[in-house]
Amino acid sequence: MNSPIVMPMKYATASILTLLALGALPHPARADAVPAACMSADSASRTMGSASLTMTGYAAQLTGAETKVHVQQVTVRDRQGHLTLPNLRDANSLVSLGLLKLVHNASPASCRGVDERPALRTLRESLHQGAVAEMIWNKVALSDGSTHYSAEQITVTMRASQTSGGIDIVVSSSGLSAPGGSALPGSVNTTLTIPEQMLENTSTPSGRITISSLQALWAKGRLDGSGWVTPGRNAATSTGALHIAITDLNDLLATIRPVVPTGVTTALSVAQFMGHRNGNQVLWDLTLDGGILKVNSIPIPVN
Template sequence: MKSPILSHMKIAAASLIGLIALGTLSGQARADAIPAACMSVSAASRTMGSASLAMTGYGATLSGNSAHLTVGQVSVQDRQGHLTLPNLRDANALISFGLLKLVHDGSPAGCRGVDGRPALKNLREALHKGAVAELVWHQVGLSERDSRYAADQITATLRAGQARGSIDIVFATNGLTSPGGSALPGSVRTTLTIPEQMLDDTKSPTGRITISSLEGIWAKGRLDGNGWVAPGHTAGSSSGELHLTITDLNDLLAVIRPVLPTGVSTALSVAQFMGHRDGNKVTWDLTLSSGILKVNSIPIPVN
């Protein structure tokens, strides 16, 4: 059974998928580093500087017309001036692809079998020279068949990590909505640190992705978390720890219960009793090891 908490983490991790996509996409086409057979892009207007890019009416579509992204206004820049215009175009397109791949739940046929490590290498070298890539999108729409999402603003900041050989990402979205209502928080913010060795070898990734903060805020209720994950190809080869706290859980359930899938509301209500209570806060410690997920040391059956 899927949990809304996992769905929130999935949306918040879009920036992570976008960055990991840097290691698996091609830099052949100068049109935003991704071959047109994989993703087509367009814009009503473009304003280009030596270390800045602004667009209006930006759109991106996965091959097969499977997933769509629209952005009213795009701003990408490096205030330090180390990133070139092609670097900024690459960063914008790769994060676009990350979100499209997220809502599509995979890569279409036109995106398979390409190699983007040269584009990744150029971007990473600039980050280690002091570049800070700052991306801001306004009036965002993301859709795949019946799944439709909108956000007032999405921001992503990429910089060299404080830990040697790593990349830091700060990702945030505000005004997140879905037609007909959803259990998603109105705003999400997460800070991730990714070892570069994971980007160099995406087929057999090694190392831990650190989640130094994860925040989700609803009209009533708040989620805070932190932890780490060492991703593998299966649950059995993956491991991780995540510490979650929800403030005002009862108020949150009252808000999201009308739009929750059948059974999830009951599961969350039961989950309250597995958490540690401290006033108006409920805390869970999740661990994944050898294919076994534990919540506060209690094994939980998962698919």
């Protein structure tokens, strides 16, 4: 069931994967963080500052796949000046890689040798010294074969968390759309806190990710949420809880009904009776444990 009820989990996953990709910032003396055998990337022009990099006509594609991203303008910077230009360049490449792998729903064999661990100490040290890494993508086009998406802007910001041993990542996006219409919200914003030990071994993550805020806005209707997730190797070994409130659910259903399968809106219509009413809001508590997703303690047959 690909509905707004489970969409927050997907957006949280997208933010997590982006962070894991960002975790591989390389040492300045190291070669490109993403080898061409894994992902090809190019840009029409580059402008470099003391701690900033701007590119126009940026494009990246997974090698051996029809998964690609094109960005009209990319700005990567550290306002505090702790990250070097190679750091910023490779940070952008690795964000691209994380996003492409997410959309492709797989990691090509050629990418499995990309080693993130040697550079993690450099990233953490820079963040704890006050670095604030910010990536701004304007006019984004993303495709995987015949599937296409676009966004007016995507911004990712990383900084040391006020919580000891954590890294904050803030993701905001606007103008999300897909040809022919989709149930995507027009904008999504989320703030996550990732424990540093999770970046020590991204192939076997451990630790709890805190979702301090999640917001999705449609033309009519909005979703707000918060919670946590402890990721495992798959759904059966992952646990989590997400508290969701949808405002103006009937308006939201009317908005997405023309562009989603009938079963989705039917499921949402039924699901509202499982929620708790608070004025014009419907509230749900989602939990994942042992591979079983529950909504307000009721098991839901979602793959």
